[in-house]
Amino acid sequence: MKSIRLMGTTAVAVAMAVTPALAQVASLGTPEGQVSIVAWPGYIERGETMAEFDWVTKFEEATGCQVVVKTANTSDEMVALMNEGGFDLVTASGDASLRLVAGKRVQPVNIDLIPSWANVDDRLKNAPWHTVDGVHYGVPYQWGPNVLMYNTEAFGDTPPTSWSVVFEEQTLPDGSSNVGRVQAYDGPIHIADAAQYLMAHQPELGITSPYELNETQYAAALDLLRAQRKLVGRYWHDAFIQMDDFKNEGVVASGSWPFQVGLLQSEGFPVSSVIPEEGATGWADTTMMHVDAPHPTCSYLWMEHTLSSNLQADLSVWFGANPVVLSACTDGSGMQTAEGCTANGLDDFEKINFWTTPVSQCESQGECVPYYRWVSDYIGVIGGR
């Protein structure tokens, strides 16, 4: 039995050595009629939520590629879906993209086949979350900050300026304590938000990146999160349940996405959002292509389509995010305006620590706590340990 396993492993190793490691599409064929995409909720709209937000129908008419969307609520979920296979594309955030590359789940993208690549924001063209050793594993889609959403009635004239409202017990401007009235994200990457808070408030820890933590820094971040557990009634996982909790559960402040802020405001609910003084974590998403994508031509056509100024403008309005094609802010091709981009944080690029997967061999200090421990420890923290 052991020898069989050994033979099997050897065969696999030989096969892998022979196969060229970087197979990328050299030229486009005829569209296959379909493209299936794993995406964040609200990222790919076909006018079903609100009629004016539709960037799918035109694409389908022009190319004949039917767009099938599978939404995922967390980066971990996206990685799992891509590991399962059967999808063409994924809108991966930085904490998923490198895992997908390392796991050989995505293929290099031939940017020569994507004419609009030239229009991509220069700050993002070679971003480390999709470019490994000079090879591009996808095209940027959108980026944005994780904002602090707050109830304007509870905070009145003094909007929060620090993340401390969700990390430390205090009396809010409406006179009541924040215990039980704040929320936090139900994903291990939230540990980075705690680390970023510590960067500003405990500089002696020497944290340089919230995604690269040594044991001491990591322990301090977990302690902060354990204190936060006492303030949080329920962690948010699903964007719509969070919105419900703001309406019915008396939640008044939480880290959130501009998506929820926009939807709640459109319903007339008194919320607003801010990027606090400590800065914010953020996401920068990349459209990546599965290594065994069943519909490569439609996938390339979609990637080209996502870089159109019109789509970038409408999506950035809808999701409260920032376009990766700068002209989308100013050329009037969609609903976005220069002021809108500034409000979404286009100029704060440098202040945002983009989601990246924590790895054990990190740049800043050699040895860091890897992501799988973030997962199990965060389950422990939520469980009150």
Add this chain to the structure above:
Amino acid sequence: MSRSAILPNRGLADRLSALFWRRPRVLLLLLITPPLLWLGVVYLGSLGALLLQSFYSIDEFSGVVVEEFTLKTYGELFRAANMDIILRTLTMSASVTLASAVIGFPVAYFAARFARGRWKAVFYLGIMLPLWSSYLVKVYAWKLILAKEGIITWAADSVGLGFLLDAVLALPGVGGNSLSTSFIGTWLVFVYVWLPYMILPMQASLERVPVSMLEASSDLGATRGQTFRSVILPLAMPGVIAGSIFTFSLTMGDYIIPQIVGTSARFIGQAVYQLQGTAGNIPLAAAFAVVPILIMLVYLSLAKRGGAFDAL
């Protein structure tokens, strides 16, 4: 010369039925093969695949499963945070079962011994009706009912009992900010959702308690309480145990209710869901999934001793 009888040519159906008549086992085999295949391949096969996965481990960075035999994944179950999940789930299952039995017994007793005619129909409808509506709708409805700005808080406040609700929510460990974000809330919803599965088998076993025995008991001078304790309860026990199997195992496997109502602290079902569905850690998810199987095996063997399967 004797003349042979002229019989019509026999068709396929005739020959088949003759075959079945001569060899009854063939018919049995034909009838039993599909369900056996289902049980063997689909059911036990997937269980076997699950068991196999639990002996693999996961590559820590890429999240790809390493298909080599190891007990490391089972070792991870004993980490404090994971033991918490198992104990939390067990405690919840036990308390939901206990509460269902205590609430369900009087209902079942009334239905079995006193309800007649139209009342019996009302009883059955009352028990079954909730089962006909969507599980998700019920759970979301409970989220709103239990919410801080929901009807329970409102009702308690308007009759001046808000302090009572606050006192309950201030209980250490099980309390919380509102019913909807506390273990009490999770427990309430569990009890509501699984109660019918407790009542029905209890009622079936109570109906089987012969009236003659109760008469004999009172003829011998037993009080009502004595009759209940030493005649009715022991005879109904198999039904109680059968019901508890449902409530216990259903609670242990559920992952929807604690996700919508509760404190976000994980239960086994959620841990499995998160580990396989979102973290891609299928080995640990499989190891977690084996836990309820083991617990239920122990539980079932105890229940068998208690005679629970006589009432099914």
